[in-house]
Amino acid sequence: MAKVFEKKGLTKKSDNISDWYHDVVLRAGLAEYSDVKGCMIIKPHGYALWEKAQAVLDSWFKEDGVQNVYFPIFIPMSLFQKEKEHVAGFSPELAVVTHAGGEELAEPLAVRPTSETVITGKFADWVQSYRDLPMKLNQWCNVVRWEKRTYPFIRTSEFLWQEGHTVHADKQDAMLMVMQALEWYAQFYREHYAIEPYIGLKSESEKFAGAQATYAIEIVVPDGKALQAATSHYLADHFTKVFGVEYLDEEGNKKFAHQTSWGLSTRAIGGLIFTHGDDSGLVLPPKVAPQQVVIIGIAGKEMADQEKVVEYAGHLHKILKDAGVRVVSDVDFRKTLGFRINEWELKGIPLRLEVGKKELEAKSVTAVRRDNFSKETVTESVLHVKIPKLLETIQHDLYKKSEQSRNDLTAEVSTYDEFKDVMANKKMFIRAAWCEDAVCEAAIKEETKATTRVLELDRVHESGKYQCVGCGEPAHRKWLFAQSY
RNA sequence: CGGGAUGUAGUGUAACGGUAGCACGAGACGUUUGGGACGUUUUAGUCCGGGUUCAAAUCCCGGCAUCCCGACCA
Numbered sequence: 001m002a003k004v005f006e007k008k009g010l011t012k013k014s015d016n017i018s019d020w021y022h023d024v025v026l027r028a029g030l031a032e033y034s035d036v037k038g039c040m041i042i043k044p045h046g047y048a049l050w051e052k053a054q055a056v057l058d059s060w061f062k063e064d065g066v067q068n069v070y071f072p073i074f075i076p077m078s079l080f081q082k083e084k085e086h087v088a089g090f091s092p093e094l095a096v097v098t099h100a101g102g103e104e105l106a107e108p109l110a111v112r113p114t115s116e117t118v119i120t121g122k123f124a125d126w127v128q129s130y131r132d133l134p135m136k137l138n139q140w141c142n143v144v145r146w147e148k149r150t151y152p153f154i155r156t157s158e159f160l161w162q163e164g165h166t167v168h169a170d171k172q173d174a175m176l177m178v179m180q181a182l183e184w185y186a187q188f189y190r191e192h193y194a195i196e197p198y199i200g201l202k203s204e205s206e207k208f209a210g211a212q213a214t215y216a217i218e219i220v221v222p223d224g225k226a227l228q229a230a231t232s233h234y235l236a237d238h239f240t241k242v243f244g245v246e247y248l249d250e251e252g253n254k255k256f257a258h259q260t261s262w263g264l265s266t267r268a269i270g271g272l273i274f275t276h277g278d279d280s281g282l283v284l285p286p287k288v289a290p291q292q293v294v295i296i297g298i299a300g301k302e303m304a305d306q307e308k309v310v311e312y313a314g315h316l317h318k319i320l321k322d323a324g325v326r327v328v329s330d331v332d333f334r335k336t337l338g339f340r341i342n343e344w345e346l347k348g349i350p351l352r353l354e355v356g357k358k359e360l361e362a363k364s365v366t367a368v369r370r371d372n373f374s375k376e377t378v379t380e381s382v383l384h385v386k387i388p389k390l391l392e393t394i395q396h397d398l399y400k401k402s403e404q405s406r407n408d409l410t411a412e413v414s415t416y417d418e419f420k421d422v423m424a425n426k427k428m429f430i431r432a433a434w435c436e437d438a439v440c441e442a443a444i445k446e447e448t449k450a451t452t453r454v455l456e457l458d459r460v461h462e463s464g465k466y467q468c469v470g471c472g473e474p475a476h477r478k479w480l481f482a483q484s485y
Numbered sequence: 486c487g488g489g490a491u492g493u494a495g496u497g498u499a500a501c502g503g504u505a506g507c508a509c510g511a512g513a514c515g516u517u518u519g520g521g522a523c524g525u526u527u528u529a530g531u532c533c534g535g536g537u538u539c540a541a542a543u544c545c546c547g548g549c550a551u552c553c554c555g556a557c558c559a
Contacts, residue, residue: 005520005521007521008521009497009509033551035550037550037551092486092557092558093557093558113559114559143559145558145559147557147558148486148555148556148557148558149554149555149556149557149558154559155558155559159559161559163559208559216559227559228558228559229559230559231559263559264559265559266559267559268559298518298519299518300517300518301516301517301518333518334518335518335521336517336518336520336521336522337518337519337520337521338518338519338520338521338522339518339520339521339522340520340521341519341520341521342520342521343521345520354519356519357519358519366519484558485558
């Protein structure tokens with residue numbers, strides 16, 4: 001593998017991943033801090049990544065009959081407080097509007113941290129008969145959760161997400177929806193973000209406030225910590241009972257609808273940065289890169305030379321655009337070559353095509369991969385075939401690398417001593433048998449910082465004869481533990 | 486919300502209680518351009534409010550903000 005070109009002033013990923021992350025967010029032009037603590041300004045390059053995620057997921061949702069809606073950002077406090085566990089879970093991080101129009105409001109308004117309450121309130125009006133079910137809604141919006149410690153993209157006070165809300169006739173149909181959403185998220189991470197995550201069920205203490213069951217996508221960050229990257233909840237009738245979402249079934253019996261909710265947020269972008277970035281900055285998988293290819297013109301000060309290069313670059317640009325490649329050209333000769341290359345590398349553009357006198361004469365380009373810096377010469381005649389192919393290869397290689405990294409960062413242990421050793425020294429994901437008792441879970445967290453992340457889907461029905469790694473009591477399933485972001 | 490630290494130009498940093506300086510950036514001009522060019526020049530700053538002092542970036546008080554470490558978390 002060719003050498004990584006380190007960037008001036010960019011912390012090395014291996015030196016301090018947290019500093020590195022902040023540097024990349026700023027230097028790659030993804031986001032900036034704002035005047036409000038914990039809120040960020042998402043800049044064009046960062047927002048384009050979000051738009052990519054929106055486009056992909058939105059099309060899948062719609063194919064499945066999910067319809068987009070928009071509910072208000074304000075939720076009357078009384079409405080918000082109807083579901084007990086839900087209030088308890090969200091109250092500490094609620095932003096509340098008490099004044100408006102120059103007067104104190106008779107009833108304070110919560111700024112939505114999630115919309116189960118408002119949306120379920122409307123489901124009660126909209127659902128009367130089994131013929132109204134299932135009803136599948138989604139909204140793309142912002143939500144506010146006043147977290148004490150914030151981190152760009154990973155945990156901001158305000159963030160963007162989509163929240164799907166559906167109601168179904170029975171548990172079975174609702175569970176199909178929960179699993180469908182989970183599958184969309186998994187597919188999104190694998191195919192588009194080129195990240196191999198863990199997928200599974202949350203423990204009682206980690207599940208969504210008000211849910212019967214929470215399923216989640218967990219990303220293994222290169223420092224061995226866990227990033228919850230999407231969730232899908234089975235809410236049973238917890239909210240529908242409180243809000244009176246009742247329908248008449250075929251036999252004329254009144255029944256409460258079974259509900260789901262599921263979401264993916266701008267946190268995904270944080271996972272993307274962490275997973276693929278390197279000492280040169282951001283690395284974007286071709287499928288989500290706003291620009292997949294940058295053509296860099298190289299020329300001396302001679303105007304005639306510059307014009308020839310600009311013309312050739314324009315010619316190549318058209319070939320690639322016609323081949324369906326998202327391409328951008330950089331023929332700004334006022335900046336030095338090194339400067340321009342470094343800027344595009346920081347931004348993570350998957351493939352760079354260098355075009356100068358050399359290439360012009362040979363009717364070719366020099367293609368340099370962002371992920372491993374390998375170079376190859378591609379002749380103009382096969383450009384329209386080879387470049388898309390090369391982008392696919394990069395996408396695939398990034399995914400394989402992510403899968404390898406995930407596996408390398410997962411340890412299987414059977415004793416608590418090993419468990420503690422891993423958490424104290426290497427910091428990784430740990431797969432271990434657990435008794436599923438909340439007190440035991442809390443004790444492990446207290447001592448090691450590790451919490452259960454998920455019970456992997458293929459282990460839900462496991463019935464092994466193990467000893468709990470924490471307390472030694474009988475356990476029948478192996479869970480994944482890690483320190484959470 | 487608990488513990489710690491810090492607020493100086495767009496950014497990063499220096500200045501014993503005594504002339505606010507340096508680097509990068511940005512602008513202009515010229516020379517450059519196959520991995521972050523160079524010269525000349527211009528630009529811009531002590532978080533806010535009080536206090537002590539002949540004199541405050543520096544000391545004291547209050548506020549605000551940010552960062553780090555914990556508890557909370559898509």
